[in-house]
Amino acid sequence: MNAQDDAALWNDWQTLGPPDRIPATAPLHTQLFDRALTLRRVGDAVSVTFADSGQAVPHVQVRHGWVWVCLGTPARDIVELPRWDQPGRVFTHPGSFGVHASALRCVENFLDMGHFPFVHTDYLGKEPHTEVPPYKLHHEDATDQIVATDCKFWQPQGSPTAGGEGLDTQYEYRVVHPHIAMLKKTSSVDTREFDIIVLGLQPVSETSSIGHTLLCYVDAPGSEEPISRFQQIIFGQDRPILQSHNPKRLPLAWNLEFPVKIDAMSVAYRRWLRAKHVRYGAIV
Ligand SMILES: [Fe+2]
Structure with a gap:
């Protein structure tokens, strides 16, 4: 099926893993919901584009140590994960x-x-x-x-x-x-x-x-x-x-x-x- 027809998943944030998966000087090629994506490091930020069109994925964030994207329209915020910055x-x-x-x-x-x-x-x-x-x-x-x-x-x-x-x-x-x-x-x-x-x-x-x-x-x-x-x-x-x-x-x-x-x-x-x-x- 086309993931676009699954509103619950398409309009939610999905993880693409930690930013350090992306080599410093080369793009990372990956795939989400059958769409080929290209991830690049841009300073401390991350850019994500559709590999076929080169168009930017509009909703991209780095949070909780992971890169997150939403290919649709975000229906909610990124889920809360535990705080990591605790001593010990x-x-x-x-x-x-x-x-x-x-x-x-x-x-x-x-x-x-x-x-x-x-x-x-x-x-x-x-x-x-x-x-x-x-x-x-x-x-x-x-x-x-x-x-x-x-x-x-x-x-x-x-x-x-x-x-x-x-x-x-x-x-x-x-x-x-x-x-x-x-x-x-x-x-x-x-x-x-x-x-x-x-x-x-x-x-x-x-x-x-x-x-x-x-x-x-x-x-x-x-x-x-x-x-x-x-x-x-x-x-x-x-x-x-x-x-x-x-x-x-x-x-x-x-x-x-x-x-x-x-x-x-x-x-x-x-x-x-x-x-x-x-x-x-x-x-x-
Ligand atoms: Fe297991």
């Missing part, structure tokens, strides 16, 4: 990764704790600890976001700074945008604090996307590089699983897919997308 925290983006799966599939996978022991074995989970304990889930009316709290999962090595004895990790998930979700999880440096991971998907086409991540970790000396490497390992484990999904687009009607076991967060996400009439990257 490290802010990093460990890279952007291309996936042959719809952006919606990638968000849904990010919300799924059930795959931890099987896909992220010895890191985020391990058999026989396969049960996802019940958690609280609600729609936050004021922000129109899906929030899951009191999520718990036992993790053998939930972060590069974890000691290796395993940790009962607390999670909180929040879907802030059809293509962006974030989670807070217990910091292994200070278990009273949370590390924050934001995943933003750039829908390249209906069946392919680029994932951009932002990490905000409680600082430990020399932790920045291991943290980035750790997240690259985790996303590298997710990629083949995401790419094995068939169909590539996310079914939103229940009669189109009968999962063996579908999680409450996934049900809520799909219902929320249906209510917004999201169709690009979906099967409705």
Whole structure:
């Protein structure tokens, strides 16, 4: 379908990832909603043009460490993300990764704790600890976001700074945008604090996307590089699983897919997308 016909997504801000993806002296060629785009650095700012016509994309901003564009008419402001400039925290983006799966599939996978022991074995989970304990889930009316709290999962090595004895990790998930979700999880440096991971998907086409991540970790000396490497390992484990999904687009009607076991967060996400009439990257 033409993304222009999906008003909810077309008239919203979409992330193109951190500005430092753009080489200092050369343009970055990328794609959003099947449109080829060219990104250039202009001093501290970023210009984005349509590759075919050379015309400027009218709505471009750099915020929260990411470049954002809206190809339509923005119906709202860029979503709020956590403040990064807090003392004692490290802010990093460990890279952007291309996936042959719809952006919606990638968000849904990010919300799924059930795959931890099987896909992220010895890191985020391990058999026989396969049960996802019940958690609280609600729609936050004021922000129109899906929030899951009191999520718990036992993790053998939930972060590069974890000691290796395993940790009962607390999670909180929040879907802030059809293509962006974030989670807070217990910091292994200070278990009273949370590390924050934001995943933003750039829908390249209906069946392919680029994932951009932002990490905000409680600082430990020399932790920045291991943290980035750790997240690259985790996303590298997710990629083949995401790419094995068939169909590539996310079914939103229940009669189109009968999962063996579908999680409450996934049900809520799909219902929320249906209510917004999201169709690009979906099967409705
Ligand atoms: Fe995963």
